[in-house]
Structure formats: C-alpha cells, structure tokens
Amino acid sequence: xxxxxxxxxxxxxxxxxxxxxxxxxxxxxxxxxxxxxxxxxxxxxxxxxxxxxxxxxxxxxxxxxxxxxxxxxxxxxxxxxxxxxxxxxxxxxxxxxxxxxxxxxxxxxxxxxxxxxxxxxxxxxxxxxxxxxxxxxxxxxxxxxxxxxxxxxxxxxxxxxxxxxxxxxxxxxxxxxxxxxxxxxxxxxxxxxxxxxxxxxxxxxxxxxxxxxxxxxxxxxxxxxxxxxxxxxxxxxxxxxxxxxxxxxxxxxxxxxxxxxxxxxxxxxxxxxxxxxxx
Amino acid sequence: xxxxxxxxxxxxxxxxxxxxxxxxxxxxxxxxxxxxxxxxxxxxxxxxxxxxxxxxxxxxxxxxxxxxxxxxxxxxxxxxxxxxxxxxxxxxxxxxxxxxxxxxxxxxxxxxxxxxxxxxxxxxxxxxxxxxxxxxxxxxxxxxxxxxxxxxxxxxxxxxxxxxxxxxxxxxxxxxxxxxxxxxxxxxxxxxxxxxxxxxxxxxxxxxxxxxxxxxxxxxxxxxxxxxxxxxxxxxxxxxxxxxxxxxxxxxxxxxxxxxxxxxxxxxxxxxxxxxxxx
Numbered sequence: 001x002x003x004x005x006x007x008x009x010x011x012x013x014x015x016x017x018x019x020x021x022x023x024x025x026x027x028x029x030x031x032x033x034x035x036x037x038x039x040x041x042x043x044x045x046x047x048x049x050x051x052x053x054x055x056x057x058x059x060x061x062x063x064x065x066x067x068x069x070x071x072x073x074x075x076x077x078x079x080x081x082x083x084x085x086x087x088x089x090x091x092x093x094x095x096x097x098x099x100x101x102x103x104x105x106x107x108x109x110x111x112x113x114x115x116x117x118x119x120x121x122x123x124x125x126x127x128x129x130x131x132x133x134x135x136x137x138x139x140x141x142x143x144x145x146x147x148x149x150x151x152x153x154x155x156x157x158x159x160x161x162x163x164x165x166x167x168x169x170x171x172x173x174x175x176x177x178x179x180x181x182x183x184x185x186x187x188x189x190x191x192x193x194x195x196x197x198x199x200x201x202x203x204x205x206x207x208x209x210x211x212x213x214x215x216x217x218x219x220x221x222x223x224x225x226x227x228x229x230x231x232x233x234x235x236x237x238x239x240x241x242x243x244x245x246x247x248x249x250x251x252x253x254x255x256x257x258x259x260x261x262x263x264x265x266x267x268x269x270x271x272x273x274x275x276x277x278x279x
Numbered sequence: 280x281x282x283x284x285x286x287x288x289x290x291x292x293x294x295x296x297x298x299x300x301x302x303x304x305x306x307x308x309x310x311x312x313x314x315x316x317x318x319x320x321x322x323x324x325x326x327x328x329x330x331x332x333x334x335x336x337x338x339x340x341x342x343x344x345x346x347x348x349x350x351x352x353x354x355x356x357x358x359x360x361x362x363x364x365x366x367x368x369x370x371x372x373x374x375x376x377x378x379x380x381x382x383x384x385x386x387x388x389x390x391x392x393x394x395x396x397x398x399x400x401x402x403x404x405x406x407x408x409x410x411x412x413x414x415x416x417x418x419x420x421x422x423x424x425x426x427x428x429x430x431x432x433x434x435x436x437x438x439x440x441x442x443x444x445x446x447x448x449x450x451x452x453x454x455x456x457x458x459x460x461x462x463x464x465x466x467x468x469x470x471x472x473x474x475x476x477x478x479x480x481x482x483x484x485x486x487x488x489x490x491x492x493x494x495x496x497x498x499x500x501x502x503x504x505x506x507x508x509x510x511x512x513x514x515x516x517x518x519x520x521x522x523x524x525x526x527x528x529x530x531x532x533x534x535x536x537x538x539x540x541x542x543x544x545x546x547x548x549x550x551x552x553x554x555x556x557x558x
Contacts, residue, residue, distance in 0.1 A: 010289045
C-alpha cells in the first residue's frame with residue numbers, strides 16, 4: 001500500500017479495527033500496511049483509543065512485547081444500554097402488540113438490524129471477558145441476535161434445530177419438556193457443528209420458564225461442552241420459578257394482560273443495580 | 280460534544296458513517312456535533328471519501344443543496360467479490376462435506392459472521408440502486424444472510440415461517456410445491472409483518488429448482504408487494520430448468536457426486552462476464 005498521510009491513515013485504521021473486533025493486530029501489520037514507522041502507528045492508535053473511549057465504542061487494548069499489538073473490544077456502557085432498553089420497553093408496552101393467548105408481537109423489533117446490532121453489542125460487552133469458543137442458539141427467532149453477538153465477539157455461531165435436517169448430517173437429538181405448556185419437544189444439533197469440550201455462550205430472544213435453554217444445556221452435555229454464559233433478550237416476569245438459574249436478561253415483561261390490554265415492561269436483571277441506584 | 284481536533288474528528292466521523300449506511304447525514308449534523316465550520320467538515324469528508332474509495336469500502340455520496348448531506352453506500356467491487364467467492368468455492372469442494380443423498384454440509388461456513396458480512400455486503404452492492412423497503416427470507420438458513428444484507432442496506436427484515444406461530448398473530452399462508460421432491464409445503468407470513476405494496480428484496484442461502492423462492496413470490500402477491508430482486512448465495516447447477524428466471528447467484532454447485540466423493544463449485548451468474556473475460 002502506498003504511504004498514507006496521518007489523516008488518511010486514521011480513517012483507514014479506524015475501519016480496519018472496527019471490522020476486526022477481539023482480534024490481536026500486531027503493530028507491524030499496520031507499519032507494513034502503511035509503510036510507516038511503528039512510533040507513528042502508536043501515536044495514531046493513541047488518538048483512536050481516545051475517541052473510542054470518549055464515544056464509548058469500546059476499548060482499544062494495547063499489548064506490549066514481541067507478541068504484542070492492539071485489540072479492539074466493542075463495549076457499550078451500562079448507562080447507555082439502560083437508556084436504549086428503556087426506550088425499547090416503551091415500544092414493548094404498545095397495547096396493539098398483544099396477541100390472542102397473551103402473547104406479544106415482537107417481530108417488527110426483531111426485524112430491525114440496527115436494534116439487533118445494539119443488543120448484540122450489549123451481550124458482547126456483558127460476556128467480553130469470558131473464554132468462549134462459540135455462540136449457540138435455537139431456531140428461529142434467536143438466530144439474528146446470536147449472529148449479532150457473535151459478530152462483535154468474533155466467534156462462530158451454532159444453530160440448534162427443532163427437527164433433524166438432511167443438510168446437517170448425523171446429529172445428536174434430545175427430548176425436553178417445554179416449561180410453559182409441558183409438551184415434550186425435540187431439539188438436535190449436528191455432530192460436526194460443535195467440537196467436544198467447547199465453551200459455549202447461549203443466546204436467545206425470549207425466555208419464559210427456561211425450558212428451551214435448559215434443553216440446550218442438556219444437549220451440550222452430549223458434546224462435553226461447558227456453558228460460559230446465558231444471555232436472554234426479553235424474559236417473562238410472569239413466572240414463579242425458572243429452570244435456569246444463571247442468566248443475563250436485558251428486558252423483562254412484567255405483565256401482559258389481554259383483558260385490560262396493558263403490557264408492562266422493565267429493564268432486565270442485567271440492570272438490577274443501576275435501577276436500585278436510581279431510586 | 281466538545282470541539283475536536285481534525286485527527287479525532289476523522290476517527291469519529293469514520294465510525295459514524297460506517298454504522299449508518301444508506302442514511303443521509305446533513306453536514307449540519309456533523310458541524311453541530313463537533314462544533315466546527317461546515318468548510319472543515321467538507322474537508323474531512325473529502326479525506327474519508329478518498330480512503331473509502333481507495334480501500335474499496337464503498338462510496339461516499341455528497342448531495343448539495345438545502346436538503347443535502349453525505350451518504351455512505353457500502354460497496355465491494357466485483358473483482359474483490361470474485362476473489363472471495365473463488366476461495367469459498369475451494370472450501371465447498373472439500374469432499375468431507377458430502378452427506379448421504381448428495382447433500383452438502385455448509386453450516387460451518389454459514390456459521391461464520393465474518394463470511395456472512397462479506398456476502399451480505401456483496402448483495403448490498405448488487406442491489407444498492409434498487410428502491411427497496413424490506414429484505415425477505417424464509418426460515419431457517421437464509422436468516423443470517425438476510426440480516427447481513429439488510430444491515431448494509433439499512434432496511435428491516437421480514438421472515439417467512441414454515442409453520443404458523445402464535446407469536447406472529449394472524450397470518451397469510453400459501454401452499455407451494457417444493458421443486459426438487461414435489462412435496463406440497465406451507466409457508467406463512469404475519470399480516471402485520473409487511474405493509475401492502477412493499478418493494479421487496481428476496482434473499483436465500485440455497486436454490487435448487489427455485490420452488491421456495493417461487494413460493495415467496497406467490498406469497499408476496501397476497502400483500503400486493505413487488506419483488507425488486509432475488510439474491511441467492513449458492514445455486515445448484517444440477518437443474519435443467521428453474522422456477523425463477525431473474526435472480527443473482529454468487530456461487531454455483533456444478534456437481535456433487537457421492538460415489539466419487541467429488542464436488543465442483545464455481546462462481547455464480549453474478550460473475551458470468553468476469554469469468555468469460557478471464558478466459
């Protein structure tokens with residue numbers, strides 16, 4: 001690449017880092033790329049670091065030494081996230097979302113890539129320090145969220161199927177009891193989709209009693225995998241006891257009443273302390 | 280926001296534009312954001328534009344006048360795309376992908392957000408100049424690709440379901456004949472998911488005879504919607520006649536032979552002219 005001026009280099013490096021989250025980039029990569037001295041590159045990175053931190057885009061970690069370099073860790077602050085989720089809760093409380101049976105229509109929200117990117121970035125912030133090999137979800141609605149999260153963590157995605165597809169090869173299937181209606185259901189995961197002893201982050205869009213997530217955990221045992229975290233976008237608050245203890249939720253539907261046509265939504269357990277601080 | 284130096288402003292503006300594709304941003308937004316003169320902002324944008332074009336990240340369109348501003352259109356060149364797809368084809372040709380029945384295992388490729396981002400950017404380039412309101416796909420495997428494409432086009436996603444879910448509200452269902460095995464299947468789309476007369480881009484991961492995509496087109500008629508384009512990641516070349524005429528494919532499986540355990544893959548119809556140029 002031809003020698004760039006500092007101004008052009010800053011634009012170039014910014015986009016390079018943003019598109020390569022959680023990836024260690026040696027300073028020599030930049031130095032060679034721009035035909036510049038490492039000292040100039042370090043100065044550039046200091047400028048980028050300051051803006052990223054000021055703008056709350058994430059951290060720019062610099063690792064010294066021979067194996068050193070720079071790594072971009074996308075992060076949103078809890079305060080920023082809370083503000084975003086509170087706006088989302090207002091949307092969730094629109095009465096015309098109520099469907100027969102007390103279900104809530106959320107597909108319009110889940111269909112907006114910009115919202116999913118924000119939520120994925122939140123999960124990527126929450127689980128940024130965990131050792132994770134793969135993000136897992138079950139079809140269908142959790143898929144976009146799992147990809148968005150994985151994209152910010154620079155990890156692959158594995159999708160558990162409700163049925164056993166010919167295009168997946170040999171698979172491991174389990175039966176599980178869905179928490180709310182006590183029906184026996186099946187889920188399966190392709191043998192080759194997941195290496196044994198993988199460290200897994202489970203992401204899903206909605207959790208009532210947690211039967212589906214509990215099923216995924218059972219399935220993971222068949223792969224000798226360990227669960228490093230569970231992230232749920234919206235949880236139902238109308239549940240006495242969960243089948244899953246340890247999870248992070250971003251929003252909570254406290255009540256959905258088809259009779260009075262009212263929905264109440266609040267920030268999830270991730271914000272527990274922030275909320276009590278406010279009060 | 281406090282007044283920033285040019286260097287910091289460039290970093291800030293670069294990330295601001297990258298995260299807001301296909302969105303018109305008035306110069307005053309930047310001028311107020313950074314407390315800077317419009318003339319300085321214009322100079323900044325000229326630098327960013329040059330790097331974006333040199334790096335083939337996309338176009339920075341500047342619109343003059345009162346309603347003017349700047350718009351980032353993500354675009355990858357056909358040459359860059361071809362190189363990427365040729366590497367992918369080499370991956371697709373790995374013999375251990377062959378499954379019983381001559382199916383090909385592709386879930387590992389489809390599980391990598393970085394690959395999906397590249398492919399989504401290609402579709403966003405192909406259909407950048409079309410008037411589109413929404414990106415549509417059918418569950419399950421096309422979903423990540425549809426989101427990636429939609430994210431670069433700044434559009435919402437609509438997902439057609441194989442079944443009729445309680446969480447979708449009232450829906451329109453159609454029956455269609457799957458091209459390859461002649462089975463009657465059902466697909467449905469929530470009434471409220473799509474406004475009437477929407478302009479739709481259909482995206483899917485795989486197309487054999489095109490039965491599923493043809494089904495989506497039929498479904499769209501029920502919504503008085505128009506199809507503005509069809510993008511398919513991989514098409515099967517082992518088909519005499521397609522049910523869909525007008526589509527863009529990025530890769531083509533010319534043959535999958537379980538007996539000899541050989542797969543041949545080549546770039547899709549999008550690259551037709553580039554390939555013949557090379558020969």
